Amino acid sequence: MPSRTLIRAGFLTLALALLALFGASLARAAADDEEVRATLAQLRDADFDGKTELIEKLVTLNHSRVAAILQALSDSRLYFQEDPERIVIGSGDGAEIAIEDAVSGEALGQAGKRGLDRITANNRLRSLIENRLAGLGLASADPQQRKAAVEAFLRNPDPVGAAPLRARLEVETDTGIKELLALALALADLASDDATVRAKAATALGGQMQTEIRGPLTRMAAEDSDPAAREAARIALTRTEFRLQMLGWAETLFFGLSLGSVLILAAIGLAVTFGVMGVINMAHGELMMLGAYTTWLVQQWLPVNWSLPVAVPLAFLVAALVGIAIERGIIRFLYGRPLETLLATFGVSLILQQAVRSIFSPLNRSVASPDWMSGTILLGPLEVTLNRLVIVGFCIAVFAVLWLALQRTRLGLEVRAVAQNRAMARAMGVRSARVDALTFGLGSGIAGVAGVALSQLTNVGPNLGQSYIVDSFMVVVFGGVGNLWGTLVAGLSLGVANKLLEPWSGAVLAKILVLVFLILFIQKRPRGLFPQRGRAAEV
Amino acid sequence: MRLPPWLLSDRAGLVLLAVLALIGVGVPILNLWVPPDHPLHLTAYTVTLLGKYLCYALLAVAVDLVWGYMGILSLGHAAFFGLGGYCFGMYLMRQIGTRGVYGDPMLPDFMVFLNWQELPWYWHGFDLFWFAALMVLVVPGLLAFVFGWFAFRSRVSGVYLSIITQALTYALMLAFFRNEMGFGGNNGLTDFKDVLGYPIHADGTRVVLFVLSALALAGGYLACRWLVSTRMGRVLVAIRDSEDRARFLGYRVERVKALVFTFSAMLAGVAGALYVPQVGIINPGEFAPLNSIEAVIWVAVGGRGTLVGAVVGAVLVNYAKSWLTGALPEVWLFALGGLFVAVTLLLPHGLIGLLRRRREATA
Known part of the structure; x- marks a missing residue:
């Protein structure tokens, strides 16, 4: 061995x-x-x-x-x-x-x-x-x-x-x-001849999770000749079980957080285009796919360890440019007609999918993980895979940057102004057409960045975007349209809920249950968890 | 015989009915009585293909009723189509009897394969044709009613409704993919042998199914045309154009919506039930969100709010699909995607709208 x-x-x-x-x-x-x-x-x-x-x-x-x-x-x-x-x-x-x-x-x-x-x-x-x-x-x-x-x-x-x-x-x-x-x-x-010593030792060992300790304790709880010692071992084992259970919960929570951050990454760009602009972009998933393919392309030229820092800005740029092209070419003719926008962007998504299929082949491409993202790390007693941890951190970073961009920059101010009252914003000298294009570019770019993260978790193929589109809309709607914090809360809670249900019901059923819950939830609160208040919300 | 006024004024509809009558008579003749070596002979494949188009057309009519007249863009109508299909598929499965691979008198093959011991309760009754036929209407109708009742009552509308209908069909797709659901999982229901005692692959049966599809389409069209010409139809349009105003005028908007949505789902269910025996299989892929959206684009291409347009769009787009996926498979998704964009940008009223405008211009 x-x-x-x-x-x-x-x-x-x-x-x-x-x-x-x-x-x-x-x-x-x-x-x-x-x-x-x-x-x-x-x-x-x-x-x-x-x-x-x-x-x-x-x-x-x-x-x-x-x-x-x-x-x-x-x-x-x-x-x-x-x-x-x-x-x-x-x-x-x-x-x-x-x-x-x-x-x-x-x-x-x-x-x-x-x-x-x-x-x-x-x-x-x-x-x-x-x-x-x-x-x-x-x-x-x-x-x-x-x-x-x-x-x-x-x-x-x-x-x-x-x-x-x-x-x-x-x-x-x-x-x-x-x-x-x-x-x-x-x-x-534990091997002492004195039963009281054994019992005391067992009590001291309660809550220890190593198998070397659990094994002898389990044997003792079953076989020890002295009833008091048996009882002590049993109590010690219950403490261990409890701690193991807590650890299991912590693990589930972490998996939930990691799934939640993937959902947030996928949805946060939508929160901008759908939430702030009110535009339904069904091609959002395909913009993520473009980001993932950009990562793959970058890896063809650069060593894997260096590829991600290059891929993130590049994917942002690629997806943002495609997004701006979609906005200028199609969406701007359809403002105020959300259902038509939905159909047209769905057409765009089909075209992008087929384009990728024709250019890169319909097969999945494998994107490698850099060394610094593979392996596991100990967080206290919890062993977590590094790539999931990195993605949680990445999600927080993207969220923070987006939030700062919307709150602290000139463009962000204009975006919010146009979202709240287009006519008034125009009257104040905001070039709303330019703001629309840039906002859409921003949301699309974030989708591209999310694609880089997804390329580290799932297969990169032409269908990558499709599998996330329903989920990401659900997150945005659940959180409340036009509310970034709502998206954050919604993504995390859906991720955790999914993982909590999974051991009990299986992965697919968990997903279905979450979807059904969301459908019911929207019936109850059509404006999401954190609805926008005021007149703008009624439009 | 005098035609009722709502039909008499519907010239396009009369043309459609005439065409349906023509092919309903013509196709059987060309298939059954024209000898196979004659240039006008229609192969069984063509008959089935045409029958499929008619089923799609009925689905499109159902979508048009809610979208074109009521303003609800349902991205989940394929769910009702699929449910109707599954109900009838279950009947067809039960007709296989002992002729399956495993020869079990009660259980369909996939259940034997999964080592199930007895028929799940929800499969009971589906060996009876009338029960299955009833379920084809009841199951999609009930789902649509419950879903619509809650959604419309809490005033979920516009894109929100579109998205949750999409989530609905997506959830159904995931559910039906599970083997534990008892609907054959991935493979769905297939290997059908006969329907009402007639072998399902025989030419005669195919022709009958085709004629039934044509009849169903004609009936569905007439029902929808009648519905939109009634007072309720006017309320529908009022809801589409301004839901709040209709509500303030005292109409129970959510009731009307739920009712019409349910009716539309039943039509979609019938379309699915006729579709399954003709293509010979139903699987969870029918619930894919793309299918629902494709049905919407048929309506958009033909022209929404016209009913006839829905039929025209469904047949044209599906014909193009059959042709392109055969000749240039790479191009099909480009073409479909381009169609979505082009129709919404350039042809907001579809082909029928284009024709009408041209006639008005010349008149």
Whole structure:
């Protein structure tokens, strides 16, 4: 198993690192080499019980090479060389391997495997060694190594090996390691003969989510001879279950937030074109698709890691230009006729879809994720995929920029003025036609930017836009037309609601239920969660 | 026999009815009694294709009634069409009996495949023709009534209504894609064998279905034409032109709307029910939002608020679709998209509007 070898290799390096530290910092005089040699010499002929005793003895010798020797024994790399007679540590494969003296660590060149007699170990010995090595690591000055040592003990607890832990707990200063030590000791105490000690240990372990702890607790809750201890274990397990459940909820919440931010990204451009301008743009999804394809094109020219920062402004530009073209070419002739606008833009969406199909082929294109967006990250006890986290952050950023653009810039002021009262705005010298084109460009550009984000989550194909159009309209209508904050709230709550329903009903049914809820909701509150007030709302 | 005045003044409608009568008689003759090697012979494929167009035309009439006369742009009429189709498809499924792949006397093949033990309750009764035929009207009608009643009562109108009708059909599509729904999931209902005891693929049956489609279209057209000529029809137009004014004048706007919407949904259901035996399959793809919007564009091309235009548009656009998807499949979506744009920008009153204007100009 690769993970196992990895752990071993890790321990070897750890042990070697310890060597240097031991040599430099140990106050107590090291045991002399001869005593170690004498102990090692008995290893060869000892049976496994004998070896166990010898290992325990080696540990007490407090010699700088003990860690390396034990690791080698555990890895089956400890040999008895017959001529000259000595114990060596081998490394490498093949008939000839490199050897070094077990006690001094001096390199001894190559040796044929024939002259070497392997000192065998079994799994019981190996776990004993891991445990004892952990004990040795406890004395390290490096908190990281102490922590690793305690964690190793947690994986492989043993009441006998708990003594050094208890000693360490007295002097440990690092609070994190202290807590870990307490856990490890409690875990060791679960095997105690005293039922009250067991019960106390179980109580201390309640709420810990590691499987190494849950396993023994579950066994204890079922099998312990003492009823009080059983009860303690049971209560501890309920606490653990509760925490696991909370973690599950947190995870669902995060998934919901991530879906919600995708919905917001898809809908926020619509919130501008539909919400602020009152124009139904059925080609909105296709503008997102253009953004996603722009990302793909950029990746053909630039290395993946650099592509996204370039793709975002480029996608904005591409989608905005197409949007302005749609506005100037079609929509401006249809102001005041929303149903016709709907049909015409739907036609545009069909044309854009087919154009992409003809130019890029009807097959999906795969857009790669940059390294800095792949993998997972720990948020407290919660493990989250990085790309979803980035998209949540990206959504917040886009929202903030859009909000600032509408509230703090000249264009934003004009946009809001035209949205509220076109005639008055014109009278005040706002060129409303120009504002219309730019507003539509802004909304379309944001759709393009959303497409960049979507390209990191789903397949990029000609149908990308279609799958989001109904959802995004729902978000805008649910939030209340003409209200960016409403869009934010609506997107998030729909995302979370979807994910909350999913485990209970399945993904498709969850979506249907949300849609049905929305249809009912609009019947009840046709103007959405946060309706616009005043005369403008009645138009 | 004297024609009622509402029909007598409808010259275009009379032409349409005459054409329907002509093809209703002509097509069977050309298919059944003209020998296959004769140049005028119509193949079974053509008959089915024409029958399909007629079903689409009936759907378009239903859309025109609510959009052209009542101002409700429904982007979900394909949902009613599909529901009608599913109801009749269920009847056809039950007629298969033991002739399915698995030969189960009760369960359709896909249920055996899913390891279901008994027929779901909502499948009961669909082995009876009259029950299925009733459901073709009731199911779409009921959905439209409930949906319309709530929507119109809370004064959801304009684009909001369009969007939630689209959401409705979208939700139905997702639902019918689920195997657990018991409607065959992805594959839908297919492999039909016979209808009322007649083999469904026989030429005679196809011709009868075609004639029935023509009759249904003629009946649907007459019903709508009559409806819009009544006092209620005038209220409809009043609602379309100014809903608030109609309400202030004392009309119960939401009742009228819900009623007409329901009637239109029933027409769409009938169209779907006639469509399914002719094409031989119904699957959740029929609920796709695009289908509803395509039906709207047929009406727009022909000219909304004319009823005849809806028929003309449906037949023309679908003919173009059959031809283009065969000859130049790449071009079809460009053409359809272009049609949407061109019709809304250049032909707001459709082809019929164009003809009328020309006649007025010459007169």
